[in-house]
Amino acid sequence: MRYIDAQAIEDIAAGAAVLGTGGGGDPYIGKMMALQAIEKYGPIPLLTLDELEDDTLVVPSSMIGAPTVMVEKVPAEGMVTQALNLIEQALGKKAAATMPIEVGGVNSIIPLVVAAEKGIPVVDADAMGRAFPEAQMVTFYLDGHAAAPTSMTDERGNGVVMYPVDGVMSERLARSVTIQMGGSASMCDYPLSGKQVKQSAIPGTLTLAQEIGALLRTARNQETSPVRMLLDKLGGFELFTGKTVDISRRTESGFTKGQATFDGIDEYRERRMTLGFQNEHLVALENGEPLATTPDLLAVLDKETGMPITTEGLKYGTRVSVVAFPCHPKWRTEKGIETVGPRYFGYDFEYVPVEQLVRRRGEKA
Amino acid sequence: MRYIDAQAIEDIAAGAAVLGTGGGGDPYIGKMMALQAIEKYGPIPLLTLDELEDDTLVVPSSMIGAPTVMVEKVPAEGMVTQALNLIEQALGKKAAATMPIEVGGVNSIIPLVVAAEKGIPVVDADAMGRAFPEAQMVTFYLDGHAAAPTSMTDERGNGVVMYPVDGVMSERLARSVTIQMGGSASMCDYPLSGKQVKQSAIPGTLTLAQEIGALLRTARNQETSPVRMLLDKLGGFELFTGKTVDISRRTESGFTKGQATFDGIDEYRERRMTLGFQNEHLVALENGEPLATTPDLLAVLDKETGMPITTEGLKYGTRVSVVAFPCHPKWRTEKGIETVGPRYFGYDFEYVPVEQLVRRRGEKA
Numbered sequence: 123m124r125y126i127d128a129q130a131i132e133d134i135a136a137g138a139a140v141l142g143t144g145g146g147g148d149p150y151i152g153k154m155m156a157l158q159a160i161e162k163y164g165p166i167p168l169l170t171l172d173e174l175e176d177d178t179l180v181v182p183s184s185m186i187g188a189p190t191v192m193v194e195k196v197p198a199e200g201m202v203t204q205a206l207n208l209i210e211q212a213l214g215k216k217a218a219a220t221m222p223i224e225v226g227g228v229n230s231i232i233p234l235v236v237a238a239e240k241g242i243p244v245v246d247a248d249a250m251g252r253a254f255p256e257a258q259m260v261t262f263y264l265d266g267h268a269a270a271p272t273s274m275t276d277e278r279g280n281g282v283v284m285y286p287v288d289g290v291m292s293e294r295l296a297r298s299v300t301i302q303m304g305g306s307a308s309m310c311d312y313p314l315s316g317k318q319v320k321q322s323a324i325p326g327t328l329t330l331a332q333e334i335g336a337l338l339r340t341a342r343n344q345e346t347s348p349v350r351m352l353l354d355k356l357g358g359f360e361l362f363t364g365k366t367v368d369i370s371r372r373t374e375s376g377f378t379k380g381q382a383t384f385d386g387i388d389e390y391r392e393r394r395m396t397l398g399f400q401n402e403h404l405v406a407l408e409n410g411e412p413l414a415t416t417p418d419l420l421a422v423l424d425k426e427t428g429m430p431i432t433t434e435g436l437k438y439g440t441r442v443s444v445v446a447f448p449c450h451p452k453w454r455t456e457k458g459i460e461t462v463g464p465r466y467f468g469y470d471f472e473y474v475p476v477e478q479l480v481r482r483r484g485e486k487a
Numbered sequence: 488m489r490y491i492d493a494q495a496i497e498d499i500a501a502g503a504a505v506l507g508t509g510g511g512g513d514p515y516i517g518k519m520m521a522l523q524a525i526e527k528y529g530p531i532p533l534l535t536l537d538e539l540e541d542d543t544l545v546v547p548s549s550m551i552g553a554p555t556v557m558v559e560k561v562p563a564e565g566m567v568t569q570a571l572n573l574i575e576q577a578l579g580k581k582a583a584a585t586m587p588i589e590v591g592g593v594n595s596i597i598p599l600v601v602a603a604e605k606g607i608p609v610v611d612a613d614a615m616g617r618a619f620p621e622a623q624m625v626t627f628y629l630d631g632h633a634a635a636p637t638s639m640t641d642e643r644g645n646g647v648v649m650y651p652v653d654g655v656m657s658e659r660l661a662r663s664v665t666i667q668m669g670g671s672a673s674m675c676d677y678p679l680s681g682k683q684v685k686q687s688a689i690p691g692t693l694t695l696a697q698e699i700g701a702l703l704r705t706a707r708n709q710e711t712s713p714v715r716m717l718l719d720k721l722g723g724f725e726l727f728t729g730k731t732v733d734i735s736r737r738t739e740s741g742f743t744k745g746q747a748t749f750d751g752i753d754e755y756r757e758r759r760m761t762l763g764f765q766n767e768h769l770v771a772l773e774n775g776e777p778l779a780t781t782p783d784l785l786a787v788l789d790k791e792t793g794m795p796i797t798t799e800g801l802k803y804g805t806r807v808s809v810v811a812f813p814c815h816p817k818w819r820t821e822k823g824i825e826t827v828g829p830r831y832f833g834y835d836f837e838y839v840p841v842e843q844l845v846r847r848r849g850e851k852a
Contacts, residue, residue: 208650212648278652278656279652280649280650280651280652280656280660281649281650282647282648282649282650282660283577283647283648283649284645284646284647284648285573285645285646285647286645287643287644287645291643291645291667294667295645295647295664295667298663298664298666298667299660299663299664301663302656302659302660302663
């Protein structure tokens with residue numbers, strides 16, 4: 123067990139924006155909440171999966187909704203903790219720990235706020251290894267664990283406890299409640315035993331986010347570019363370097379959907395790339411051909427500093443590197459691809475792992 | 488206390504269709520469920536408001552959704568009782584009785600099913616004195632009682648417990664959950680103390696429905712027409728007699744919305760009347776002028792038998808009497824009219840009590 127302090131929160135927030143693949147909510151808001159929380163309650167204990175007792179109750183805590191709404195409608199103090207309280211009440215059992223349901227974006231940080239407020243530890247793991255837009259897109263769902271009971275709260279004091287029959291129904295109920303709660307809300311789902319979490323969660327991802335954040339913080343004075351260092355650390359690939367020329371976003375059915383277009387610079391001059399997103403980046407296309415697709419991670423980085431840029435942060439003229447990282451192997455299974463592959467999001471092509479796509483393009487060139 | 492037997496169920500169902508003002512769901516489905524339930528569990532005790540203890544928990548039980556969906560998607564056995572169980576679990580207290588939230592349509596009968604299955608009495612009262620389409624349209628809301636906790640269940644086994652901050656939020660959450668549950672669902676809301684129910688409920692409405700049903704059952708051999716007998720009993724007015732010439736219905740946002748047009752016969756020849764509805768009939772218009780409007784009750788009756796016809800049952804060519812009855816005085820207050828008056832439903836005219844509208848027309852003629 124180690125403790126999360128203010129520096130760790132800064133680094134996790136920066137690293138989580140990379141793993142958020144453009145979505146997951148702006149970590150800045152969560153960061154401010156978490157910094158306030160540790161100032162009030164002290165550093166937060168972080169448990170590794172190994173340190174988790176089998177028979178304890180672990181309740182993941184998160185925000186749900188369109189990131190475009192989340193940046194406007196900041197969560198009220200105690201609101202996410204209230205969602206966890208509803209789960210405890212429904213189960214008649216206290217949570218021994220909380221954890222991120224996704225490590226990307228604001229949801230890497232939200233559990234730190236809850237942990238501080240509740241005086242419980244956070245587990246160094248999550249159920250995506252990145253961010254995904256829908257509630258059933260978790261390793262817990264792949265492994266057949268029940269989402270129920272789930273809970274939601276909003277800043278006005280509304281609360282809901284749900285007992286959906288499966289993860290897909292959980293998403294449908296939660297999304298429609300989110301809309302009624304004004305487009306974003308707090309959520310707890312997949313309250314599981316320590317044993318189940320150890321079987322299914324992706325380990326060490328908060329530490330990974332922190333390491334990425336620390337790398338970006340210290341990379342500026344190094345010889346290698348920050349983007350290159352990040353690619354080396356995560357085994358990733360540069361797909362494109364260009365300027366943002368077009369960005370269209372809409373808030374629809376509780377999501378932020380849209381696409382961004384980039385005109386190439388340097389060795390990518392005369393070429394054009396498009397990113398499609400639903401909260402998170404889903405596909406990178408050139409002439410309609412995929413360069414990389416979900417479930418592999420896509421990130422837009424500032425070309426010079428390597429700092430990640432969310433879909434809300436993308437602005438005309440920004441010079442960016444678009445990069446891709448291989449996803450966790452759990453997403454490359456049949457059920458994984460069925461749940462989060464390009465076809466699920468309406469794209470008419472199969473998932474091919476990013477390293478294969480890169481190799482094929484290299485062979486053609 | 489008296490007991491509800493099979494004959495009483497038949498009569499309540501028929502009378503509830505009149506008080507349902509064209510909506511409230513088809514009582515036939517509820518009737519079949521209730522007849523089955525008393526065959527299995529025996530007659531159901533019916534409590535008057537006076538017989539209710541102050542400190543007991545009373546949990547209204549109902550169906551929510553579009554009547555057009557309800558007739559297709561029959562509730563599963565035990566499904567509504569399961570919604571009541573969720574309330575008991577949330578409050579950590581057993582319900583001493585259930586009651587109708589509305590006396591019109593299927594929701595007059597649903598509490599009888601729950602009462603039989605749970606072995607508890609039903610209260611002879613409701614919170615509308617008719618049917619209305621939205622969950623905040625109850626005397627409990629007018630009197631400032633909390634809707635929360637509310638619960639919903641569906642036939643697939645999904646369940647939700649909600650803690651809305653007010654009655655309007657309760658409706659918004661419930662309606663969106665209804666849509667995710669397939670367009671209709673079971674619901675319990677406004678779990679109140681016996682004392683609160685005695686203060687706010689409209690008394691004797693199940694008995695009233697039963698009396699209306701008995702009247703219709705025995706009216707055929709009398710000299711006076713069944714429609715006339717009904718008008719005398721409820722202090723109502725005949726607005727129009729005609730043939731159904733047009734009916735348009737759509738299922739939208741969890742409601743059945745539309746309008747029906749009638750061409751006059753007999754003394755109404757050469758005239759045309761239109762009924763607008765959202766689950767329930769809301770306004771009766773002739774040349775755009777209101778003949779009667781919500782919150783007064785509008786009913787379409789078979790011209791010969793006096794049997795009520797729901798909006799789903801309206802067919803081309805049916806010869807009908809359109810009648811109106813004054814609503815309970817609680818709906819004629821400022822908050823009542825604000826909550827259920829014509830302007831709430833988007834009509835651009837003030838509420839005028841039906842008896843005044845009838846008198847004005849009489850003076851003009």
